[in-house]
Amino acid sequence: MANNSRLHIPRPTARPGDEPDFSYLDLSPAGSVDKPDVGARTRDVEYLSSGLVRVLDDDFEAKGPWSPDLDSEQLQIALRWMLLNRVFDKRMWQIQRQGRISFYMEALGEEAISIAQGMALRHGDMCFPSYRNQGLYMYRGMKLVDMMCQCLSNTRDMCKGRQLPIMYHSKEGNVFSISGNLGTQYPHAVGWAMASAIKGEDHIAASWVGDGSTAEADFHHALTFAAVYQAPVILNIVNNQWAISSFQGTAGGERRSFAARGVGLGIPGIRVDGNDLLAIYAVTDWAADRARRGGGPTVIELVTYRGGAHSTSDDPTKYRPKDEWEKFPLGDPIERLKQHLIHEGHWTEEQHETLIEELKAEVLAAWKEAQQFGTMTEGPWLDPATMFDDVYADPPRRLQSQRRRMLELEENGDDS
Amino acid sequence: MAQMNMIEAIRDAMDICMDKDPNVVVIGEDIGYFGGVFRCTDGLQRKFGEHRVIDAPIAEGGIIGAAIGMGVNGLRPVAEIQFADYIYPGFDQIVSELAKLRYRSCGEFFSPVTIRTPCGGGIRGGQTHSQSPEGIFTHVSGIKTVMPSNPYDAKGLLISAIESDDPMIFFEPKRIYNGPFDGDPDKPAISWASHPKGEVPEGHYTVPIGECEVARAGNDMTIVTYGTLVHVAIAAAESTGVDAEVVDVRSLSPLDITTITDSVKKTGRCMVAHEATRFGGYGAELAATIQKDCFYHLEAPISRVAGWDTPYPHAFEWQYFPGKKRMAAGIQRVMEAAA
Numbered sequence: 188m189a190n191n192s193r194l195h196i197p198r199p200t201a202r203p204g205d206e207p208d209f210s211y212l213d214l215s216p217a218g219s220v221d222k223p224d225v226g227a228r229t230r231d232v233e234y235l236s237s238g239l240v241r242v243l244d245d246d247f248e249a250k251g252p253w254s255p256d257l258d259s260e261q262l263q264i265a266l267r268w269m270l271l272n273r274v275f276d277k278r279m280w281q282i283q284r285q286g287r288i289s290f291y292m293e294a295l296g297e298e299a300i301s302i303a304q305g306m307a308l309r310h311g312d313m314c315f316p317s318y319r320n321q322g323l324y325m326y327r328g329m330k331l332v333d334m335m336c337q338c339l340s341n342t343r344d345m346c347k348g349r350q351l352p353i354m355y356h357s358k359e360g361n362v363f364s365i366s367g368n369l370g371t372q373y374p375h376a377v378g379w380a381m382a383s384a385i386k387g388e389d390h391i392a393a394s395w396v397g398d399g400s401t402a403e404a405d406f407h408h409a410l411t412f413a414a415v416y417q418a419p420v421i422l423n424i425v426n427n428q429w430a431i432s433s434f435q436g437t438a439g440g441e442r443r444s445f446a447a448r449g450v451g452l453g454i455p456g457i458r459v460d461g462n463d464l465l466a467i468y469a470v471t472d473w474a475a476d477r478a479r480r481g482g483g484p485t486v487i488e489l490v491t492y493r494g495g496a497h498s499t500s501d502d503p504t505k506y507r508p509k510d511e512w513e514k515f516p517l518g519d520p521i522e523r524l525k526q527h528l529i530h531e532g533h534w535t536e537e538q539h540e541t542l543i544e545e546l547k548a549e550v551l552a553a554w555k556e557a558q559q560f561g562t563m564t565e566g567p568w569l570d571p572a573t574m575f576d577d578v579y580a581d582p583p584r585r586l587q588s589q590r591r592r593m594l595e596l597e598e599n600g601d602d603s
Numbered sequence: 604m605a606q607m608n609m610i611e612a613i614r615d616a617m618d619i620c621m622d623k624d625p626n627v628v629v630i631g632e633d634i635g636y637f638g639g640v641f642r643c644t645d646g647l648q649r650k651f652g653e654h655r656v657i658d659a660p661i662a663e664g665g666i667i668g669a670a671i672g673m674g675v676n677g678l679r680p681v682a683e684i685q686f687a688d689y690i691y692p693g694f695d696q697i698v699s700e701l702a703k704l705r706y707r708s709c710g711e712f713f714s715p716v717t718i719r720t721p722c723g724g725g726i727r728g729g730q731t732h733s734q735s736p737e738g739i740f741t742h743v744s745g746i747k748t749v750m751p752s753n754p755y756d757a758k759g760l761l762i763s764a765i766e767s768d769d770p771m772i773f774f775e776p777k778r779i780y781n782g783p784f785d786g787d788p789d790k791p792a793i794s795w796a797s798h799p800k801g802e803v804p805e806g807h808y809t810v811p812i813g814e815c816e817v818a819r820a821g822n823d824m825t826i827v828t829y830g831t832l833v834h835v836a837i838a839a840a841e842s843t844g845v846d847a848e849v850v851d852v853r854s855l856s857p858l859d860i861t862t863i864t865d866s867v868k869k870t871g872r873c874m875v876a877h878e879a880t881r882f883g884g885y886g887a888e889l890a891a892t893i894q895k896d897c898f899y900h901l902e903a904p905i906s907r908v909a910g911w912d913t914p915y916p917h918a919f920e921w922q923y924f925p926g927k928k929r930m931a932a933g934i935q936r937v938m939e940a941a942a
Contacts, residue, residue: 313676347709358711363675366707368699374665375700378672378680385628385654385678392672404692408665415660577710578744580768583813583857 197436203504207514212490213237213444214516217244217460218251222469225476229455236446236456239490242465247526253469257306259533265306265464266528267542269298269521272322274546275331276495278554279338283352283499287563288338290352294319296494296512297427299464299520300395302326304423307471308393313379315363315372315394317425318353327360331553341561341569347576348569370400373409373422380420380484381412391478393421393471399430401445402438410486414452417483421474422449424486425461427493432506449486461489462520465527490517571597607803608795609780612754613643613719616761617681619807621651624679627765630657630666631683631719640685641721641780667693667718671701674714681765687722687774688734701770702745717764717771722750723831723878724910724924725778725788729917735830735879735910740772741856741888747812748855750774752833753783753800756853759810767812776830786835786926812854815862821848824872824937827863827889829853832876832925839930845938855885863889864896871902874937876925881909903940908933 200208220238223231242254257265276293283291294301301322308314316323324334336343338352345356356364366372376394383390396406401424413420424445428435435445449456455477459470467489474485492515496503508514528534561567575582575590582590607615620627629644629651635658638645648656659666663684670680684690690697697718705713724733740748747769751757757775764771778784782794795801819837823845826836829852840847848866852858867873873893875886890905908925916923925933 315672345709345711346707349709350707354707356708356711358708364704364708364712366700368695371668371696371700374668374696375672375675378669378674379676380672381669382673382676382678385673386676404664405668405696408662408668411660411662412665412669416657577706579705579747579857580713584860585857 197434197441199434199436199507201508201511202506203508205508207508207511209514209516212516213239215239215241217241218254220251220253222252222473225473226480226482229453232455233450236444236450236458239458239460240466240470241460241463242469243463243523243527247523247530249465249527253466255465255469255472257465257468259528259531261306262524262528263534265302266521266524266534268302268322268326269464269524270542271325271546271549272298272301273521274543275325275334275550276321278550279335280499282554288352289563290499291338292318292353292498293495294321296519297425297461297491298322299467299524300423300425300461300489300491303464303467304393304471307468307475309390310361311390312475313361313363313376313390313392315376315379315392316365317372317395317397318365319425320395321353321355324355324357324360324362327357327362329355329357329360331550332556335553335557336560339557339560339562341557342567343557343560344569347573349574370396370403370405373405374412376420376422377409377413377418380418381416384416384419389479391419391421391475393423395423395425397430398424398426398428398435398440398445399433399438401448410448410452410454413484414454417481419478420484421471421478422484422486424488425491426488427491429493429497429503429507431497431501444488446486446488454484454486456486456488458488458490460517461491462517462523464520464524492517604802605805606796606801607754607758608782608801609751609754609757609775610641610643612758612803613761613775614645614647615803616758616765617644617647618650620762620765621647621655623807626677627679627681628655628657628673629681629683630659630670632659632661632666632685634658634683639683641777643719644683663689663693664696667696667701667716670716671696671704671714674716675712679715679765681717681719684718684720686732687720687736688731690718690720690736697740697746697772698743702743706745713768714770715768717761717773719761719773719775721777722774723776723778724915724920725784725831727917727920730915733915735877737774737855738879738883738885741885746770746772747857748772748774749812749853750776750830750855751853752776752779752818752830752851753798754795754803755800756810756816758803759808760812760853762807763809763812766809774830778831779834783834784831785838786924786930787838788921788926810853813857813859814854815859816851816853817848817862817866818851819847819849821846822870823847824874824934825850825863825866825870826874826876826934827852827893828876829855830878832878832930835925835927835930836876839927839934842927843931843934845934847934860892860896864893867893867897868900871900872937873897873901874906874908874933876908876930876933878910878925880912881907882912884909903937906933906937
């Protein structure tokens, strides 16, 4: 009966053992999508939601109207940040596998997004990230040692041991606190942007969700409010094809692009090659400029591929072909930028290898430093009494008395 | 002093806060041009403009989510949820975000949102316009929960709430917006004009959050309640001739337990009353704490009077609502019980 049901069940094109099949992905040749004026009417830019803005072609040349004005030094810096993100993730993954942190999430294959968008935004713009945007925190000045200490829940942990690893926050860097509940940051970004407009400031907000989280109500609340109030906000959808084991069709991506979710509400939606740093930078710059000029929100769908597992608790070989990433038609964002720089004569394989070694050393040094502030097995330890801080601006009496009780129990070692 | 009903007092509180602080904004459904379905924001948009008194799409989760973001960006949003029964689409934003933001970011980020919402029954509103969900929110660490029972407290508590850096759920018992209600639906409605708590000072004043008030002094027993039932409890006590002390909790969380336990230690008998369903309700927290602190003073078991554990029925409102008759029966039960 179940197999004869008329109910449509979305299925990915390939499961373990199958040949990867990305025929469902609509691709446009690099340079082929027109770049509209930043003040273009929303109805005149609808084509951006079905095309795919690409700058780097298969020969690593930058093509077309979206090719941004970034010099070779800026691109080398971008490459460095992306590599740092990858080297850091690899190290932290190993550290988790050694049992020295409880959990980790890597951004493998998606590094261009945080770095390109970080570059295209101004420091005063507020970022409301998802859990795979660690590159944003790095780009906005968070020290590696601080990120590691957060993952260790040690005495230097910015979250004072309250949060799962990778749930960073940075007031100084204007990067919001990561929530484990999916998509909740989207309406926050819109509200933040509304406040910016109310106050007459020209700071904009940006937020990120995955393809899976577009199904959450908060996604739709955010788009509605952004459209209604023309909030200066960039709403990014990182379509990495997989939400744990659910492919993007399970979130509703089978017949319409996620960028088109914006179009339905009167918001420009741009579909962009999420593994092309140049293209991401260009569309983000366009959207930021538009927002700053009072043109309202933009939805950007970044088409990419989740190169690794969802998290250290996940095993993707159970639900997708092992070699799917290798067959992903948009390649690896780091490799593509590297080859572009080499092609342009601004980078060499030797420089690349040297840089990776430098970054590995930098990450290793940070790890050594981080452990001095405590590990899961060795002190120094956080004071557990701090768990009662920051619940409210000032602790109410019941929390004060619970803190005293907890400390008595700690001292006495029993409940007598 | 001015005579105000609760609607006017609530509006006056927002008016004063908006005058004083340009960062105070109001957002909600029908609250701007129209002035709110209960008129609580009437005139505010004309005075402060569309950019500070913002009509919102019908999306409570969006209203609360956007208000959080506004608060993070330095505004002090007052979000109206048209009925407490409609608050649930915003529940995740309240519980997982608004309440936890300060904690999870160790004070780096916080959002001083006040959520105002009319609650409670007695208006023939049926299941979706009569609920009292306060116990769901008092259970959440990181938010404060308030419910005034009169215009004076409504204004003073709302100003405290808006000026507080902590997120606040501000419940407005809609049955007593226009006048106190003693629990007898057959009696003609009365206004706040003749009630001492309808006397409301003009200008800025606060009622501190975290303090109970003895609404009626007495010696025979203590009734701990809040919202509409404060008035029902006083009327029921007077109809039975029992000299009950009625404590108006006002601030459900944080809770001023001392005022309550001082009263119970004095009277030796206690009844807890609320409109919300009984099982797992806020009254259970009150009863447990009172029992722990007053055990050797109690001459009778602590009794609870509450809404039956059913959804709020439309046609059987006065069988469901803990009105004067049920409150009086509860009083008799506590007075007759021996230790």
